[in-house]
Amino acid sequence: MNLSRYINIICIIIGGAVAIYANAEAQQNSYVLVGGIVLLMFGIYRTSRGVPSKFDNPKEESFIQTEEDDD
Structure with missing residues (x-):
């Protein structure tokens, strides 16, 4: 994990803890x-x-791929 991800996780944990502590x-x-x-x-x-x-990719709208008929 890189430093940016650690900073994000620390901000979320500290922010949540402070908000819960202040509300309690x-x-x-x-x-x-x-x-x-x-x-x-x-x-x-x-x-x-x-x-x-x-x-981002409008062609893949779902996980189901349909087959095209050559009739």
């Missing part, structure tokens, strides 16, 4: 909660940039 307290700190959510979303965004779109 009786007296919620909104700024910490928003910061955790921003860090979480930043990690998710960076991860999703590397996932290719399923619409």
